Amino acid sequence: MxxxxxxxxxxxxxxxxxxxxxxxxxxxxxxxxEPGAMAALAPRAGAPISFADLVAKLxxxxxxxxxxxxxxxxxxxxxxxxxxxxxxxxxxxxxxxxxxxxxxxxxxxxxxxxxxxxxxxxxxxxxxxxxxxxxxxxxxxxxxxxxxxxxxxxxxxxxxxxxxxxxxIEAKGLPFVKFGDSERTRVGDWIIAIGNPFGIGSTVTAGIVSALHRATGQGGAYDRFIQTDAAINQGNSGGPMFDLNGNVIGINSQIFAGQSGGNIGIGFAIPAGEAKPVIDKLMQGTTIARGYLGVGMRPLTEDVAEALGLPKNSGELIQSVSPGEPADKAGVMVGDVIVAVNGQAVTQDASLSYLVANVKPGTRIPLEIIRAGKKQTINVVVGTRPSEDALIAAAGGQPGDDAMGQPDSDGPASPVANKLGLAVVPLTPQIAQNIGVDSTVKGVVISGTDPSSDAGQKLKRGDVIVSVNGTAVTTPAALSAIVAQAIKDGRPSVLLYVQRQRLPAQFVPIKLKK
Known part of the structure; x- marks a missing residue:
């Protein structure tokens, strides 16, 4: 991106x-x-013959x-x-x-x-x-x-x-445009984008709306973009996306780029409905406050859901809970799956971050969670989201989803390795010191992996397995017992909670060997 x-x-x-x-x-x-000025210029239904009149006005x-x-x-x-x-x-x-x-x-x-x-x-x-x-x-x-x-x-x-x-800028009598209603935008609608690609000057491109509410992986309150196949390149950022009535329905912002860094037909715009309230507050000089829980999470993707025995993309898994923050005070725990916020389902189109960020700080709301396979409701008073710099500093360089992904093939075999693809030993204070793990961490240490296994592609020696499917493990025997039970229950995978050195712990779904 x-x-x-x-x-x-x-x-x-x-x-x-x-x-x-x-x-x-x-x-x-x-x-x-202005609607009255655009009525005579809007092309009739179907593919327009020309955008020229529209462009000349905008x-x-x-x-x-x-x-x-x-x-x-x-x-x-x-x-x-x-x-x-x-x-x-x-x-x-x-x-x-x-x-x-x-x-x-x-x-x-x-x-x-x-x-x-x-x-x-x-x-x-x-x-x-x-x-x-x-x-x-x-x-x-x-x-x-x-x-x-x-x-x-x-x-x-x-x-x-x-x-x-x-x-x-200091000037009067300038041509200007107004925001439209992006909620009325539909997939398949024609749009035009105007901007300054590569600094060559004002340029017009056209395409259709390819998708709505598209998440690009950045997370947060605004990861819901309008996707288009109109040519958007470096330099187009900040330019408007118009519908055929001349309404600003989006602000061109991001692209998926090819190796050359140019357009490949996948561009993204911030919806006007998300942008206008922010612009209004910037103009008024007022503070923009967003809701905050103080949790680290990951989507309930197919492999994670499979390990938990839950439907995919129907919630988000909590990987960390910041001490003293709203979620911690409310009793949210690592391993909980939050499936609804204030009655709204957590989905791919409405992420946990998005739903919480759009709640007014100080509001008490219910969170519907799944803990140990059972649904329950927790009430939380939403806090105020810190600045991005403060969040980055607090994360201490939190790794991405691929941070657990260096394969490692050395190490002895064990009964666990037959199905999980791992060999483990108990975590002692001396081993913890040697591998750079905090002395408070409890679990078993990976001493070797099977390179043909899923675990061998995601984990490496020195990683500490803290829990499996929500159950703490401190011995190889305990790990073997949980894996055996998962196999007996017909589960094709298990969910490990893994600590690597002093990085934030992460949930890692591992497919069992057949």
Whole structure:
């Protein structure tokens, strides 16, 4: 998954910070996509012969956005004796004397946006105007209209969670467009996308809505995109997606890219219905508060559901519970499967993160869970979601789903290895110290794997199995007994809770060998 924008490097120099102001929008002028103005331009039902009239009306409201950024880097002074016999006396071939000297490198970002008022409010993606690297600062933002007029833009506000930002340019009487109702959008509807791909200038592409409520794997409150086959490339980020009535139904944001980094017919837009409330709050300068439980989870995919004996994609499995956070206070436990939030089912289209994030903090709601195969209800008071930076810091570099996936073939066989594909030994304090696991962890340590097994593809020596199918294991015999019971019950797989060094523990579904 890639954002649909590009960053390019340039020369060394210093920089300054961008200012921030807030002004109310003027509404005297008529929007370019006012229903009365669009009625005569909308193509008749069926495949349109031409989008030209529609584009002529809408394109002036779409803008190109560029930023200049400064990135601080550490660079050692050059060794004047590099390449000579004296090089080693003065710090080696590539190093000079003294400490590394901080320098500043300039970078540029390119993207798109669109005007939503005649006095210069511009909507775009956060990643178009946010610093593009650690240690970077945005020195200036420039908005270019289709008539090639350039304006210096002020950042009114940005929201990394929704990937939205609001800018302001000082001008009057500008062409602008309004948000439409994305809830009325249907799969198969024609759409057009306007933006600035690769920085070449205003470009129009067309396609259909390929899917709605599409999750791209990023999780969170806004992982519900409009998918399209219209050509969307790097640089299109922040540009509008229009329906054939000229309504802004989405903000182009991400693409699945081929090896070349270009369009392969799978692009994603933030629905207008999700974007407009965020933009309104950014314009008002109010805080955007979202609900939060304080849990780590994974979808109930087919292999996980199979191991638990539950229907697939009908809930999410809790992998971790943050101490002191709302879920912990309510009694949610690792291994619980949350199947409904406040009466709404947790599904692929309505993830746990999405449902919780859209609950007002401080609200008491019921969570329907499955624990040890039995349904029960837990009431929780929803907290306030921390910032993305705070969540990343708290996670401590949480690995992705593939973090457990390095195969390992060494190790002795054992009765467990016959079906599970693993050999294990008890976890002693000495072994825990040797493999870098916290002394409080209890379980059995993998001493070897069968490379032909599913476990051999996902786990490796030194991983600690804490539990199997929700039952704690501290001896090889206990593990063997649980596996034997799973086979007796006709289960094709089991669910292991695995600790690797000091990384957050994860649930790993393992298919049993036949």
């Amino acid at each position: 890639r954002y649909a924008y590009a960053i390019t490097s340039a020369v060394l120099l210093g920089g300054a910070a961008a200012a921030m102001t807030l002004q109310p929008p003027a509404t005297a002028q008529t929007a370019q996509n 394109q002036p409201a779409v803008v190109n956005i560029s930023t200049k950024q400064s990135i601080k880097v550490q660079q050692a002074p050059a060794n004047p004796f590099a390449g000579t016999p004296f090089a080693e006396l003065f710090g080696g071939q590539g190093q000079g004397q003294g400490t590394p000297q901080p320098q500043t490198r300039e970078a540029q970002s390119l993207g798109s946006g669109f005007l939503i008022s005649d006095d210069g409010y511009v909507v775009t993606n956060n990643h178009v105007v946010a610093p593009g690297a650690r240690g970077a600062s945005v020195d200036s933002i420039t908005v270019t209209l289709t008539n090639r007029k350039e304006y210096s833009a002020k950042l009114i506000g940005r929201d990394p969670i929704s990937d939205l930002a609001l800018l302001k």
